[in-house]
Amino acid sequence: MPNIKLPDGNSLNFDKKVNGFQIAEKISKSLSKQALIISVDGNLKDLNYEIYHDCSVKIYTAKDKEGLETIRHDTAHVLAMAVQEIFPKTQVTIGPVIDNGFYYDFARKDPFTEEDLRKIEKKMMEIVDRDEPTHREVWKRDKAIEHFKKAGEIYKAEIIKAIPKEEEVSVYFHGKWHDLCRGPHLSSTGKIGKYFKLTKVSGAYWRGDSKNEMLQRIYGTSWPSQKELDNYLKMIEEAEKRDHRKLGKEMDLFHFREESPGSVFWHERGWNLFQKLIDYMRLRQKKAGYKEINTPEILDRGLWEKSGHWEKFGEHMYTSTTPDEKIFAIKPMNCPGCVQVFNQGLKSYRDLPLKMSEFGKVHRYEPSGALHGLMRVRAFTQDDAHIFCTEDQITQESLSVTNLILDIYKDLGFKNVILKYSDRPEVRVGDDKVWDKSEAALLEAVKESKLEYSINKGEGAFYGPKIEFVLRDAIGRDWQCGTLQVDLNLPERLGASYVDKDGSKKIPVMLHRALFGSLERFIGILIENYAGKFPFWISPLQVVVIPVSDDFDKYSKEVANKVNNSGINCQVDLKNHNLNYKIREHSLAKVPILLICGKKEVDSNSVTIRKLDSNDQEIMKLDKFLEKYTALNQAASN
């Protein structure tokens, strides 16, 4: 006589036993149609799971995260079925749900082609039409291993070996095809619907370890309705349109070339933007009490050995040998140089916290496969700073970094920021007591920030715990930019000290922090966030002056000069084209303000303003324009 408690507080009574289908039917007809899986006392189960005892249940549909994930998980199974039907010798491995979809890793000699994907999709449709019923069996571990080994599924057998002893080994059947799986699953293959698509094939290491063999991964996406699938595909298209590599080319911001893979050739417009961000950051940091310094790009090998970089980071470092055979390294990080500035001259506890900022260009020899436009490069500029302080000051200083970063992100159009807190990794330096203290101090700052945060166990740097600042862009993608790291190691290694109140020498704590992170990456993110249509104050080229005909070239040049002299980036277009042509060209280049100059304007000493994406025309006295737009140009910097 199980008594079934429902989420709304009501309960139902059944004779003997009951399953999810029967409960759903009893609640409502529409629910029974939409029901996908059920949770019994918080554990997700198949709908035909038999309940003999009192419990609370919740029935999930495609509207719930759990329901949607099950659809995707089932689609992954159907993918594996289809692959094995078409390519019988292929081994299956794992097929989890990911954001917006799923993947399945296969072991097979020949690579899957785009054509194969279409073939597999067709087969998947067939399997959906066949509506193969699902059923679940629990096997003995040894039997399961034996079975999969015999079937030539070596990877599956390995997975079973790795399942903890106390867990049961369950095998799901869809018709005859079966797979080792924890479940839960939908009641038949027809339930997943046909709103899926296989999106790409790629390589992936077995168990995510680059020492292991490479498998073939097929990615797919799956949704409860055609509309949601279409929306998702449209979002992908939108992301492609915003691709900063494409826009960077179109807007004449930068380019890459073979002679220096992963390093940016900045064009005038892109560099304008770059400088503007630095100007802005410089102002903000000055107000926040930072002192800007600059240190050498190339430093003797000995310093890097002392700092530990030579050993821990060596494979990412560029080195340079001088004609007299000395070895120098091109800095991959700014910290050792900064510590040396701290080390020059005796420091007192009264100097702390000492915040030193540096726009340092660093070089890292990144693996070739990691390079990606501006997002991942081999030479980049950090808006770096190092805060030397006492252990007691960690929380306060971390908090002020967090507040500064939030404010800055807001100015640049990002309102959603979350934190990722990472604590001690297995391989680390320093005493556990000091770790305890600094982790606690940093976590306190995280909590006090009142922001949403996640804890990444064991992902801290080898020298201390860290926070990463993740921002969400206009189309919902997350990017990691800023970072704050507590360093318990480097000051000591490089002999940094200050004189405390009692006259004794103490080692300071150092906080590393970067707000944009890498200027290059941040610009990439900005381009994609705004789809190239920047707010006026950071626009790569802010104003273009266009004469109505060449009779007005002289006046247009004068206007452009005045605009430039007021600190606004401006060009005049004197090319031999008509007005319409020029408006189109500069609009496509996403210049926010076009100033049209013809007879009217010359006579009244004014300009006609045409804003991007607007057909409105506004005529304004030149003086007034300068006044208004100079103020706008400063807007976010105050």
Next chain:
RNA sequence: GCCCUCAUAGUUAAAUGGUAUAACAUGUCCAUGGUAAGGAUAAAUUUCAAGUUCGAUUCUUGAUGGGGGCACCA
């Protein structure tokens, strides 16, 4: 670095075992224009190296670089 894939004017594309086509961009000329492409005309290209071949941009191999992932990461 690993798996897959691609490489043709400044850009985006097309074609071919017999040296390559177009659009846009660029230069010159005409048109002197009022809010998203006016007209004429010119110059310019097969990533690099080796091989097969009478002949390679096309086929083969290698290198380099790009793209999608994996691993690594700001």
